[in-house]
Amino acid sequence: MSVLSRFLTCLALFLLLPISAFAADWDGQPNRYRVRIDAQATRAEVEADLWQQSDMLSMYGVMVVPGLANGQASLVEGMRVSDASGTSLALKDQGGGDFGIRGGQRIHLSYSVRLEHDHYSWPAGMEEVAYHTDEGLMTTGATLFFADGDAPVQAPIEVEFELPRGWHANTPWTRIGTGERYRVASRRELLSNALFLGTAMSETFDAGGVELTLVLGKRYRKSAPLFVDLLRSQLASYAELFGGPPLSKRYLIVINENASGDGGAFASSFSQFIQGDADERNRVIWGYVMAHELLHFWNGLSIVPTDYREEWFKEGATDYLTIATLARNGWLGGELLSKRLENVPRRYLIARYAQGLGMSVRESSKDKQPNRQLVYGGGSLAALALDVALRERSGDKVGLPDFMKVLYTEFARPGKTYSLHDLERIARDLTGSDFSGFFAEAVGSESYFDIRPSYAALGLRMDSFVEEMFISREPQATPAQRARFEAIFGRNLE
Ligand SMILES: [Zn+2]
Secondary structure, three states: OOHHHHHHHHHHHHHHHHHHOOOOOOOOOOEEEEEEEOOOOOEEEEEEEEEEOOOEEEEOOOOOEOOEOOHHHHHEEEEEEEEOOOOEOOOEEEEOOEEEOOOOEEEEEEEEEEOOHHHOOOOOOHHHOEEEEOOEEEEEHHHHOEEEOOOOOOOOEEEEEEOOOOOEEEOOOEEOOOOOEEEEOOHHHHHOOEEEEEOOEEEEEEEOOEEEEEEEOHHHHHHHHHHHHHHHHHHHHHHHHHOOOOOOOEEEEEEEEOOOOOEEEEOOEEEEEEOOOOOOOOHHHHHHHHHHHHHOOOEOOOEEEOOHHHHHHHHHHHHHHHHHHHHHOOOOOHHHHHHHHHHHHHHHHHHHHHOOOOOOHHHHHHHOOOOHHHHHHHHHHHHHHHHHHHHHHOOOOOOHHHHHHHHHHHHOOOOOEEOHHHHHHHHHHHHOOOOHHHHHHHOOOOOOOOOHHHHHOOOEEEEEEOOEEEEEEOOOOOHHHHHHHHHHHOOOOO
């Protein structure tokens, strides 16, 4: 922050003082939400008893889509708010799910949410918003709840569900007693989580100190042992890779059927779609999405970039380390590993030449969904090249896993974020070599990044013709190149 903007911030805070000086302090009572779902799951009736600190009441994560001018907030009806004495309070609809309100008081809020989210096309997919199955409803906290749009009040949060007969709630929150009541650790945990309300099968198991609950749509019940095997082995690899557990101790995974096969990660949960059955043959797809989302519990949710410009590292390092750990754990054999390694430069090539995306990889995340081939493809290429460069410049003493451990030790704490400068510093500290030129070329430049030298340094040969890419083990590879390959992807991959 510059001196001038610091001054302007101070000035703005000073000008705001006379208004907020009237705002009372938190009354010490919890914030409670009560959600009733009707038998057909067409509506969620929400009643909330909240301490409102700021002058803004908000629905978070609102995405405007065709047909919904205010995104998810357009599906909210009958919003009524009153003070502690029952007197109606004025709400000023400011659009985008934001409502102006007088802060510094306890409010009682009621509204209903039309559960029609699956009728609309969401940029990241409905698995990140809400959808129905014949066994219930997947929804997220942000889809259901309003919260203070500014000040994060430290009031304890409780959520209670009233559900159709035979349904139960699956959440990553802490259950209170035996009913459907939960304690929620923070506003982020309230809003940034997937929930499944319904009759679907669930299975809870412990792996490496993390309690995982899997909620499986009917079609996937028989695949539960496959999921559990993969999740256990990946979780153990990630704890070793980062040198510790993720920030949350309890996670929820919701799996249902949908052709998109996509997934989305939240604070303590992820929501995944699988196309058709889940078996050993298509594990290369569903296992990859699952392993990628699971890795985000560390890289992305425990270790958080300062802004969109390092989204490439969040997605790219996650993709690359997903490939490496799946190979090490035996989930990707030699042939599938080659295909995965061919897909990475292909995504980048599609972004640069078929889509004509000319911006740098760092800038591409400003508009992540349309540019996802560049974010993920360019990001994974850069992560692979970073791993190789760390090894080459340190005489193979350090690699990306050591880099991730330092990042985890320094940044895996609430509120702390990393920037490109931090990535450069950590690489320099680990190797004694300046990485600013490396990052400028790999992710800061608008020109084409050539991955072939990095692959060659791993004893891999990439033959390509336009969009055709073939990766194979180079028979002439030096012992050092072979050793580097095995250090990353494991043995027995000939
Ligand atoms: Zn991701």
